Amino acid sequence: MKILVTGGTGYIGSHTVVELQQQGFEVVIVDNLSNSQAGVVDSIKKITGIRPHFEQFDLANSDKTSEFFRRHYDIKGVIHFAAFKAVGESVEKPLLYYRNNLVSLMNILDSMIANNVQNLVFSSSCTVYGQPDELPVSENAPIKKAESPYGNTKQISEEILQDTIRSSKIQTIALRYFNPIGAHETALIGELPLGIPNNLVPFITQTAIGLRQQLSVFGDNYNTPDGTAIRDYIHVVDLAKAHVVAVTRMIEDKMKEPFEVFNLGTGNGYSVLDVIKSFEKVSGQKLNYKIVDRRAGDVEKVWADSTFSNEELGWKASKELDEMTASAWKWEKAYRAKVSQ
Ligand SMILES: NC(=O)c1ccc[n+]([C@@H]2O[C@H](COP(=O)([O-])OP(=O)(O)OC[C@H]3O[C@@H](n4cnc5c(N)ncnc54)[C@H](O)[C@@H]3O)[C@@H](O)[C@H]2O)c1
CATH class of the missing domain: 3.90.25.10 (UDP-galactose 4-epimerase, domain 1)
Known part of the structure:
Protein backbone atom coordinates (compact mmCIF):
# COMPACT_ATOMS: atom_id res chain seq x y z
CA MET A 1 0.00 0.00 0.00
CA LYS A 2 1.83 3.11 -1.23
CA ILE A 3 1.42 6.41 0.64
CA LEU A 4 2.79 9.76 -0.50
CA VAL A 5 4.05 11.87 2.39
CA THR A 6 4.66 15.46 1.30
CA GLY A 7 7.02 17.30 3.62
CA GLY A 8 8.22 13.87 4.74
CA THR A 9 11.72 15.01 5.70
CA GLY A 10 10.24 17.69 7.99
CA TYR A 11 9.53 17.43 11.69
CA ILE A 12 6.09 15.80 11.86
CA GLY A 13 6.42 14.20 8.42
CA SER A 14 9.57 12.24 9.31
CA HIS A 15 8.00 10.81 12.47
CA THR A 16 4.93 9.85 10.46
CA VAL A 17 7.01 8.10 7.80
CA VAL A 18 8.57 5.96 10.55
CA GLU A 19 5.16 4.97 11.96
CA LEU A 20 3.78 4.23 8.48
CA GLN A 21 6.73 2.01 7.58
CA GLN A 22 6.47 0.22 10.91
CA GLN A 23 2.82 -0.55 10.10
CA GLY A 24 3.82 -2.03 6.73
CA PHE A 25 3.04 0.89 4.38
CA GLU A 26 5.34 1.70 1.48
CA VAL A 27 6.25 5.38 1.72
CA VAL A 28 7.19 7.85 -0.98
CA ILE A 29 8.44 11.24 0.24
CA VAL A 30 8.33 14.49 -1.70
CA ASP A 31 10.06 17.48 -0.13
CA ASN A 32 11.93 20.46 -1.57
CA LEU A 33 14.17 20.65 1.53
CA SER A 34 13.20 24.30 2.07
CA ASN A 35 13.00 23.57 5.81
CA SER A 36 14.63 20.17 6.26
CA GLN A 37 17.66 18.13 5.31
CA ALA A 38 18.14 15.15 2.98
CA GLY A 39 20.00 13.29 5.75
CA VAL A 40 16.66 12.70 7.46
CA VAL A 41 16.05 9.93 4.91
CA ASP A 42 19.15 8.11 6.22
CA SER A 43 17.95 8.56 9.80
CA ILE A 44 14.57 7.07 8.92
CA LYS A 45 16.35 4.07 7.41
CA LYS A 46 18.41 3.69 10.59
CA ILE A 47 15.21 3.50 12.63
CA THR A 48 13.06 1.27 10.44
CA GLY A 49 15.59 -0.55 8.29
CA ILE A 50 13.77 0.66 5.18
CA ARG A 51 14.85 3.59 3.01
CA PRO A 52 11.77 5.47 1.83
CA HIS A 53 11.75 6.55 -1.80
CA PHE A 54 12.57 10.29 -1.81
CA GLU A 55 12.11 12.92 -4.52
CA GLN A 56 13.20 16.51 -4.09
CA PHE A 57 11.05 19.07 -5.88
CA ASP A 58 8.70 21.95 -5.20
CA LEU A 59 5.03 20.97 -5.04
CA ALA A 60 4.14 24.52 -6.03
CA ASN A 61 5.49 23.53 -9.47
CA SER A 62 2.46 22.07 -11.25
CA ASP A 63 4.40 20.38 -14.08
CA LYS A 64 6.70 18.54 -11.68
CA THR A 65 3.80 17.57 -9.43
CA SER A 66 1.71 16.12 -12.25
CA GLU A 67 4.71 14.34 -13.77
CA PHE A 68 5.40 12.78 -10.34
CA PHE A 69 1.80 11.56 -9.99
CA ARG A 70 1.83 10.11 -13.50
CA ARG A 71 4.78 7.93 -12.44
CA HIS A 72 3.26 7.08 -9.05
CA TYR A 73 -0.34 6.51 -10.19
CA ASP A 74 -0.61 3.58 -7.73
CA ILE A 75 -0.52 5.83 -4.65
CA LYS A 76 -3.38 4.91 -2.32
CA GLY A 77 -3.29 7.97 -0.11
CA VAL A 78 -1.57 11.30 0.38
CA ILE A 79 -0.57 12.81 3.71
CA HIS A 80 0.08 16.46 2.98
CA PHE A 81 2.46 18.12 5.44
CA ALA A 82 4.44 20.31 3.03
CA ALA A 83 3.87 23.95 3.90
CA PHE A 84 5.62 26.97 5.34
CA LYS A 85 4.71 27.38 9.01
CA ALA A 86 6.43 30.38 10.60
CA VAL A 87 3.68 32.72 11.80
CA GLY A 88 5.93 35.82 12.08
CA GLU A 89 7.48 35.31 8.66
CA SER A 90 4.01 34.93 7.14
CA VAL A 91 3.13 38.43 8.37
CA GLU A 92 6.22 39.83 6.66
CA LYS A 93 5.88 37.77 3.47
CA PRO A 94 2.19 36.93 3.06
CA LEU A 95 2.35 36.21 -0.67
CA LEU A 96 5.16 33.70 -0.15
CA TYR A 97 2.90 31.84 2.29
CA TYR A 98 -0.28 32.02 0.22
CA ARG A 99 1.58 30.91 -2.90
CA ASN A 100 3.49 28.05 -1.30
CA ASN A 101 0.77 26.64 0.92
CA LEU A 102 -2.22 27.08 -1.37
CA VAL A 103 -0.69 26.43 -4.80
CA SER A 104 0.95 23.22 -3.51
CA LEU A 105 -2.38 21.99 -2.21
CA MET A 106 -4.18 22.82 -5.46
CA ASN A 107 -1.50 21.12 -7.55
CA ILE A 108 -1.80 17.98 -5.44
CA LEU A 109 -5.59 18.00 -5.74
CA ASP A 110 -5.41 18.43 -9.54
CA SER A 111 -3.06 15.47 -9.79
CA MET A 112 -5.11 13.35 -7.41
CA ILE A 113 -8.22 13.93 -9.53
CA ALA A 114 -6.34 13.24 -12.78
CA ASN A 115 -4.94 9.96 -11.42
CA ASN A 116 -7.99 8.88 -9.42
CA VAL A 117 -6.18 9.04 -6.05
CA GLN A 118 -8.96 9.58 -3.54
CA ASN A 119 -7.58 9.78 -0.01
CA LEU A 120 -6.00 12.88 1.48
CA VAL A 121 -4.96 13.59 5.07
CA PHE A 122 -4.36 17.29 5.58
CA SER A 123 -2.23 19.03 8.27
CA SER A 124 -4.44 21.68 9.79
CA SER A 125 -3.97 23.53 13.03
CA CYS A 126 -5.71 24.64 16.21
CA THR A 127 -4.88 28.20 15.09
CA VAL A 128 -8.17 28.04 13.17
CA TYR A 129 -10.00 28.40 16.54
CA GLY A 130 -8.14 31.60 17.57
CA GLN A 131 -8.94 32.29 21.24
CA PRO A 132 -11.94 29.96 21.68
CA ASP A 133 -14.95 31.14 23.69
CA GLU A 134 -15.18 27.77 25.42
CA LEU A 135 -12.48 25.41 26.68
CA PRO A 136 -11.67 22.68 25.98
CA VAL A 137 -12.25 23.48 22.31
CA SER A 138 -14.13 20.94 20.22
CA GLU A 139 -14.20 20.46 16.46
CA ASN A 140 -17.58 22.22 16.35
CA ALA A 141 -16.23 25.50 17.74
CA PRO A 142 -16.52 28.41 15.33
CA ILE A 143 -13.58 29.25 13.11
CA LYS A 144 -12.24 32.68 14.13
CA LYS A 145 -10.71 35.23 11.80
CA ALA A 146 -7.09 34.16 11.33
CA GLU A 147 -4.44 36.11 13.24
CA SER A 148 -1.81 35.66 10.52
CA PRO A 149 -1.47 34.83 6.82
CA TYR A 150 -0.13 31.42 7.90
CA GLY A 151 -3.28 30.71 9.93
CA ASN A 152 -5.35 31.95 7.03
CA THR A 153 -3.68 29.46 4.66
CA LYS A 154 -4.94 26.66 6.94
CA GLN A 155 -8.49 28.06 6.96
CA ILE A 156 -8.52 28.62 3.19
CA SER A 157 -7.04 25.16 2.62
CA GLU A 158 -9.87 23.56 4.59
CA GLU A 159 -12.34 25.52 2.42
CA ILE A 160 -10.57 24.52 -0.82
CA LEU A 161 -10.76 20.90 0.33
CA GLN A 162 -14.45 21.06 1.17
CA ASP A 163 -15.29 22.61 -2.20
CA THR A 164 -13.14 20.10 -4.10
CA ILE A 165 -14.71 17.17 -2.32
CA ARG A 166 -18.17 18.27 -3.44
CA SER A 167 -17.16 18.07 -7.08
CA SER A 168 -14.84 15.03 -7.08
CA LYS A 169 -14.32 11.59 -5.54
CA ILE A 170 -11.68 12.88 -3.14
CA GLN A 171 -12.23 12.41 0.57
CA THR A 172 -10.26 14.23 3.24
CA ILE A 173 -9.44 14.03 6.90
CA ALA A 174 -8.21 17.37 8.26
CA LEU A 175 -6.22 16.93 11.45
CA ARG A 176 -6.06 20.03 13.62
CA TYR A 177 -2.83 19.77 15.58
CA PHE A 178 -2.37 21.45 18.92
CA ASN A 179 1.31 21.90 19.92
CA PRO A 180 3.55 19.06 18.77
CA ILE A 181 6.81 18.76 20.72
CA GLY A 182 9.39 16.07 21.54
CA ALA A 183 11.31 13.69 19.34
CA HIS A 184 11.64 10.04 18.42
CA GLU A 185 12.96 7.84 21.26
CA THR A 186 16.04 6.93 19.21
CA ALA A 187 16.98 10.65 19.04
CA LEU A 188 17.72 10.06 15.34
CA ILE A 189 14.96 12.42 14.17
CA GLY A 190 13.44 15.47 15.85
CA GLU A 191 12.54 19.11 15.39
CA LEU A 192 15.23 21.05 13.59
CA PRO A 193 14.21 24.67 13.16
CA LEU A 194 16.39 26.61 10.74
CA GLY A 195 17.41 29.90 12.37
CA ILE A 196 15.88 31.24 15.56
CA PRO A 197 13.10 28.91 16.78
CA ASN A 198 9.57 30.30 16.95
CA ASN A 199 8.34 27.61 19.26
CA ASP A 232 -1.97 21.66 24.73
CA TYR A 233 1.41 20.00 24.06
CA ILE A 234 1.32 16.65 22.29
CA HIS A 235 4.22 14.27 21.67
CA VAL A 236 5.11 14.17 17.97
CA VAL A 237 5.06 10.35 17.95
CA ASP A 238 1.49 10.33 19.32
CA LEU A 239 0.62 12.79 16.57
CA ALA A 240 2.36 10.67 13.92
CA LYS A 241 0.39 7.59 15.00
CA ALA A 242 -2.88 9.45 14.48
CA HIS A 243 -1.95 9.88 10.81
CA VAL A 244 -1.59 6.13 10.38
CA VAL A 245 -5.02 5.69 11.95
CA ALA A 246 -6.50 8.39 9.69
CA VAL A 247 -5.08 7.05 6.46
CA THR A 248 -6.18 3.51 7.38
CA ARG A 249 -9.69 4.78 8.12
CA MET A 250 -9.87 6.24 4.61
CA ILE A 251 -8.44 3.24 2.82
CA GLU A 252 -10.76 0.88 4.70
CA ASP A 253 -13.70 3.09 3.73
CA LYS A 254 -14.71 3.85 7.30
CA MET A 255 -15.27 7.58 6.96
CA LYS A 256 -18.73 8.81 7.89
CA GLU A 257 -18.47 12.02 5.82
CA PRO A 258 -16.22 12.81 2.86
CA PHE A 259 -14.69 15.64 4.90
CA GLU A 260 -13.86 14.88 8.51
CA VAL A 261 -12.07 17.02 11.07
CA PHE A 262 -10.31 15.80 14.20
CA ASN A 263 -8.50 17.62 16.98
CA LEU A 264 -5.13 16.13 17.84
CA GLY A 265 -4.24 17.13 21.37
CA THR A 266 -3.99 15.49 24.78
CA ASP A 305 -11.49 18.53 23.59
CA SER A 306 -10.16 15.24 22.27
CA THR A 307 -13.31 13.21 22.98
CA PHE A 308 -14.34 12.96 19.33
CA SER A 309 -10.91 11.85 18.04
CA ASN A 310 -10.50 9.41 20.95
CA GLU A 311 -13.89 7.81 20.34
CA GLU A 312 -14.16 8.00 16.57
CA LEU A 313 -10.54 7.24 15.64
CA GLY A 314 -9.88 4.93 18.58
CA TRP A 315 -6.67 6.92 19.08
CA LYS A 316 -5.41 8.57 22.24
CA ALA A 317 -2.25 10.51 23.01
CA SER A 318 -0.34 8.53 25.61
CA LYS A 319 2.83 10.45 26.46
N1 LIG B 1 4.86 22.06 14.08
C1 LIG B 1 3.75 22.64 14.48
O1 LIG B 1 3.71 23.24 15.55
C2 LIG B 1 2.48 22.57 13.64
C3 LIG B 1 1.24 22.87 14.24
C4 LIG B 1 0.09 22.82 13.45
C5 LIG B 1 0.17 22.48 12.10
N2 LIG B 1 1.39 22.21 11.55
C6 LIG B 1 1.46 21.87 10.12
O2 LIG B 1 2.02 20.58 9.98
C7 LIG B 1 2.76 20.48 8.76
C8 LIG B 1 4.14 19.96 9.06
O3 LIG B 1 4.78 20.82 10.00
P1 LIG B 1 6.25 20.57 10.53
O4 LIG B 1 6.32 21.15 11.89
O5 LIG B 1 6.63 19.17 10.30
O6 LIG B 1 7.05 21.55 9.53
P2 LIG B 1 8.44 21.33 8.78
O7 LIG B 1 8.82 22.66 8.23
O8 LIG B 1 9.41 20.63 9.65
O9 LIG B 1 8.02 20.34 7.59
C9 LIG B 1 7.42 20.80 6.40
C10 LIG B 1 8.23 20.23 5.25
O10 LIG B 1 7.62 20.63 4.01
C11 LIG B 1 8.64 20.99 3.11
N3 LIG B 1 8.03 21.92 2.13
C12 LIG B 1 7.51 23.15 2.36
N4 LIG B 1 7.01 23.66 1.24
C13 LIG B 1 7.21 22.74 0.25
C14 LIG B 1 6.91 22.69 -1.14
N5 LIG B 1 6.33 23.71 -1.77
N6 LIG B 1 7.25 21.57 -1.83
C15 LIG B 1 7.86 20.53 -1.22
N7 LIG B 1 8.17 20.53 0.09
C16 LIG B 1 7.84 21.62 0.82
C17 LIG B 1 9.76 21.58 3.94
O11 LIG B 1 11.04 21.49 3.35
C18 LIG B 1 9.67 20.74 5.22
O12 LIG B 1 10.54 19.62 5.16
C19 LIG B 1 2.73 21.88 8.14
O13 LIG B 1 1.68 21.90 7.20
C20 LIG B 1 2.40 22.77 9.32
O14 LIG B 1 1.75 23.95 8.92
C21 LIG B 1 2.55 22.23 12.29
Missing part, protein backbone atom coordinates in the same frame (compact mmCIF):
# COMPACT_ATOMS: atom_id res chain seq x y z
CA LEU A 200 8.90 27.22 22.97
CA VAL A 201 10.50 23.80 23.29
CA PRO A 202 13.25 24.13 20.65
CA PHE A 203 14.02 27.53 22.17
CA ILE A 204 14.32 25.92 25.61
CA THR A 205 16.63 23.13 24.43
CA GLN A 206 18.75 25.47 22.30
CA THR A 207 19.15 27.82 25.28
CA ALA A 208 20.09 24.94 27.56
CA ILE A 209 22.71 23.67 25.08
CA GLY A 210 24.22 27.15 24.80
CA LEU A 211 23.07 28.14 21.29
CA ARG A 212 20.79 30.89 22.65
CA GLN A 213 21.60 33.10 25.57
CA GLN A 214 18.24 33.39 27.23
CA LEU A 215 14.64 32.31 26.75
CA SER A 216 12.02 35.08 26.70
CA VAL A 217 8.70 34.16 28.30
CA PHE A 218 6.10 36.33 26.57
CA GLY A 219 3.82 37.68 29.31
CA ASP A 220 3.08 36.62 32.88
CA ASN A 221 -0.11 38.63 33.29
CA TYR A 222 -2.53 36.36 31.43
CA ASN A 223 -5.65 35.14 33.14
CA THR A 224 -4.13 31.73 33.95
CA PRO A 225 -3.02 30.21 37.30
CA ASP A 226 0.64 31.29 36.95
CA GLY A 227 0.02 34.15 34.50
CA THR A 228 1.78 32.53 31.51
CA ALA A 229 0.01 31.30 28.38
CA ILE A 230 -1.43 27.79 28.24
CA ARG A 231 -1.19 25.31 25.35
CA GLY A 267 -6.83 17.47 26.32
CA ASN A 268 -4.45 18.88 28.97
CA GLY A 269 -3.28 22.46 29.10
CA TYR A 270 0.19 23.38 30.39
CA SER A 271 1.58 26.86 30.97
CA VAL A 272 4.93 28.09 29.70
CA LEU A 273 6.28 27.86 33.25
CA ASP A 274 4.98 24.28 33.57
CA VAL A 275 7.00 23.34 30.48
CA ILE A 276 10.11 25.10 31.80
CA LYS A 277 9.76 23.32 35.17
CA SER A 278 9.32 19.97 33.42
CA PHE A 279 12.43 20.62 31.33
CA GLU A 280 14.46 21.61 34.41
CA LYS A 281 13.33 18.45 36.18
CA VAL A 282 14.15 15.99 33.40
CA SER A 283 17.43 17.67 32.38
CA GLY A 284 18.69 18.55 35.84
CA GLN A 285 19.58 21.98 34.41
CA LYS A 286 18.52 25.45 35.47
CA LEU A 287 17.16 27.35 32.48
CA ASN A 288 18.12 30.98 31.89
CA TYR A 289 14.84 32.76 31.18
CA LYS A 290 13.21 36.11 31.76
CA ILE A 291 9.67 37.40 31.59
CA VAL A 292 9.08 39.96 28.83
CA ASP A 293 6.00 41.67 27.35
CA ARG A 294 3.28 39.65 25.67
CA ARG A 295 3.88 38.81 22.01
CA ALA A 296 1.36 40.15 19.47
CA GLY A 297 -1.01 37.50 18.14
CA ASP A 298 -0.56 34.96 20.96
CA VAL A 299 -3.77 33.58 22.41
CA GLU A 300 -4.09 33.30 26.18
CA LYS A 301 -5.06 29.68 26.54
CA VAL A 302 -6.16 26.80 24.37
CA TRP A 303 -6.46 23.07 24.84
CA ALA A 304 -8.33 20.40 22.97
CA GLU A 320 3.10 12.81 29.43
CA LEU A 321 4.76 16.22 29.50
CA ASP A 322 7.99 15.00 31.17
CA GLU A 323 8.42 12.34 28.50
CA MET A 324 7.95 15.01 25.83
CA THR A 325 10.52 17.43 27.25
CA ALA A 326 12.98 14.60 28.01
CA SER A 327 12.83 13.33 24.43
CA ALA A 328 13.29 16.86 23.05
CA TRP A 329 16.38 17.30 25.25
CA LYS A 330 17.81 13.92 24.28
CA TRP A 331 17.38 14.84 20.60
CA GLU A 332 18.99 18.28 21.01
CA LYS A 333 22.05 16.76 22.71
CA ALA A 334 22.37 13.93 20.18
CA TYR A 335 22.01 16.27 17.19
CA ARG A 336 24.53 18.84 18.47
CA ALA A 337 27.02 16.07 19.30
CA LYS A 338 26.63 14.70 15.76
CA VAL A 339 27.10 18.04 13.97
CA SER A 340 30.09 19.01 16.10
CA GLN A 341 32.00 15.86 15.11
